[in-house]
Every structure is written in structure tokens, then in C-alpha cells.
Amino acid sequence: MKRKKIVVLTGAGISAESGLSTFRDAGGLWEGHNVMDVASPEGWRRNRKLVLEFYNQRRRQLANAEPNEAHKALVRLEEMYDVTIVTQNVDDLHERAGSNDIIHLHGELNKSQSTLNPELIYDLNGMDINEGDKCELGSQLRPFIVWFGELVPKMDDAVKAALEAKIFIVIGTSLVVYPAAGLMQFAEPDIKKYLIDPVEPELYFDYPNLTHIRDKATAGTVSLVNELMK
Numbered sequence: 052m053k054r055k056k057i058v059v060l061t062g063a064g065i066s067a068e069s070g071l072s073t074f075r076d077a078g079g080l081w082e083g084h085n086v087m088d089v090a091s092p093e094g095w096r097r098n099r100k101l102v103l104e105f106y107n108q109r110r111r112q113l114a115n116a117e118p119n120e121a122h123k124a125l126v127r128l129e130e131m132y133d134v135t136i137v138t139q140n141v142d143d144l145h146e147r148a149g150s151n152d153i154i155h156l157h158g159e160l161n162k163s164q165s166t167l168n169p170e171l172i173y174d175l176n177g178m179d180i181n182e183g184d185k186c187e188l189g190s191q192l193r194p195f196i197v198w199f200g201e202l203v204p205k206m207d208d209a210v211k212a213a214l215e216a217k218i219f220i221v222i223g224t225s226l227v228v229y230p231a232a233g234l235m236q237f238a239e240p241d242i243k244k245y246l247i248d249p250v251e252p253e254l255y256f257d258y259p260n261l262t263h264i265r266d267k268a269t270a271g272t273v274s275l276v277n278e279l280m281k
Contacts, residue, residue, distance in 0.1 A: 054133040057279075058216040059125060060234055061138045061145070064223020064248060065268040069116045069144055091199045099191070100182055106194040107179040110160050113142050114177060121222065121272035122148035128276055135212040137234065139224060141196055154208050162195035169204075213237035219244045220275065223268040225252065247271035 063071075088094040089105040126149040128134045135152045136145050141160040145153050158164075163180050165171035167190035184192045197203055213219065219238045225248075235244060235258055244261040246252060247268060264271045 054131065055217045056212075056215050057128060057132045057134045057218045057220065058212050058238070059128075059134065059136045059220045059222060060224060061136060061140060061222045062224020063140060065119075065121050065272075066116075066140050066142055066144060067223070068121065068267060068269050069119045069142075071112065071116055071140075071142060071144075087199065090196065092201065095193065095198070102194070103180050103182065106160065106196065109141075110175070110177070110179070113160055116142070116144065118144045118148035119269050121268040122150070124273045124276040126150050127280065131280060132218075137209045137212060154205050154212065156197065156203055156205050156209060158194070158196040160194070160196070163192040164195040166190045166193050209234055210237050214239075217242055218279070220247070221245065222247045222272055224248070225250075245275055247275065 084101075084105060088098070089102050095102050122144050125134065125136060125145070129151065134150070135154065136150050137154045137156060138145060139156050141155065141158050143159065143161055161175050161177070163173045163175055163184070165186035165188060167186065167188045171186050171188070172195055173186070173192070180192050180194065182191070186192055213234050214237050216238045219235055219242060221235065221244075238244065240259045242260065244258055245264060246261060247264045247266060248271075249265055249267055252263070264275060266274070
């Protein structure tokens with residue numbers, strides 16, 4: 052028997068409860084840096100050393116973080132459902148919790164990428180990226196992060212998943228960062244949709260069958276998963 056498809060879109064709110072900071076909570080600052088200085092092609096061209104050190108620090112911070120109860124609850128869903136997680140986060144907490152089908156829209160902190168050929172991607176295994184670290188073609192390595200103004204290569208995969216969803220869940224995202232914010236538009240209008248976030252969202256579309264669970268990611272996700280597993 053084919054299992055029902057659940058698509059889960061996760062944002063910074065789910066990782067925040069594991070101690071990972073979110074720049075949108077600080078007026079566009081991320082760990083004291085203007086986000087465009089550390090998350091844009093222009094910032095990379097201006098100060099490559101700053102950008103590399105910024106993500107090296109984020110990687111060290113991630114190494115000390117652990118999956119929380121929300122990450123773990125989503126793994127439980129796989130016992131009964133076909134679950135695809137589409138995440139805006141660049142951490143590996145979903146993987147470490149045990150989820151099996153994850154689409155990273157904005158890249159992965161624990162990987163590096165060639166500046167000459169974006170198809171060349173390397174596991175960092177916890178190592179830093181330094182100036183002078185090069186890919187096999189001889190070009191500088193950069194963080195494997197989709198910066199502001201860059202295309203989102205995995206968006207087509209995410210849209211395909213959304214089109215197949217029978218239940219759509221959004222956890223810990225403001226739904227204002229596009230294109231990810233528009234992903235729920237691709238879900239069928241009559242399927243059940245859930246938004247887990249303590250804050251009233253700035254929705255640009257009227258989503259039918261949407262239930263807003265006004266709670267933090269951990270409590271709200273555990274509660275919803277318990278309900279769906281009945």
C-alpha cells in the first residue's frame with residue numbers, strides 16, 4: 052500500500068531551538084554582521100576572508116548543536132508516511148536526527164563548492180575553508196551556500212515534492228523569503244496544511260485548509276506528529 056505523502060518546509064525557527072542563531076531576529080544582522088556582507092556574491096567579492104571566517108564560525112557552532120524534539124518528531128512520521136523535508140536551513144540537524152529525504156534549498160554548511168564550476172561540491176568533514184583552498188580545477192573554494200541574488204538550484208525538486216503532497220507542513224519560517232515562501236502555492240488546494248509558528252505570518256496568499264498552530268517548533272511539531280500518528 053502506497054503511503055501518504057507529507058512535505059515539510061522548515062525554516063530558521065526549528066534550528067533556533069537547537070541554539071543556532073537566525074539573522075532575521077536581529078534586524079538584518081547575523082552574529083553582528085550585515086547579512087549582505089556575508090551572504091551575497093557582492094560581499095564575497097568585497098571581502099573573501101570575512102565570508103570564509105564567518106561560515107567557519109557557523110560550522111563550529113553547528114558542531115556543538117544537537118537535533119531537538121522537532122527534528123526527532125519528524126523522523127517518527129516516516130513510520131507511517133512518505134516524508135520529504137524541504138529546508139531553508141543550511142545545517143545538518145535533520146540528517147543527524149535521522150530523516151532520510153531532505154532537500155536543502157539554500158545549500159549545506161558542511162560542504163564547499165568550486166567558484167569555477169558550481170557542480171563541484173565537496174564534503175568538509177568539519178574542516179574550515181581558508182584562502183588558498185582550491186578545487187580540482189585550481190579555483191578558490193567557497194561555502195556551499197545559496198546567497199541572496201543567486202539561483203536556487205533545488206527549487207524544481209521542491210516544487211515537484213509539493214505537487215505530490217497530501218499533507219503540507221510549515222515549521223519555523225516567516226514565509227517571506229522567496230522562492231521558498233511560495234512553495235505551498237504548488238500544493239493541491241484541498242489538502243490539509245499546517246503552519247507551526249508562534250507569530251502571525253505575513254501571508255501573501257489565502258491558503259485554503261490551513262491550520263495555524265501558534266507554538267514554538269518543538270512543542271508544536273511534537274503535538275502535530277502525535278495527532279498525525281494516531
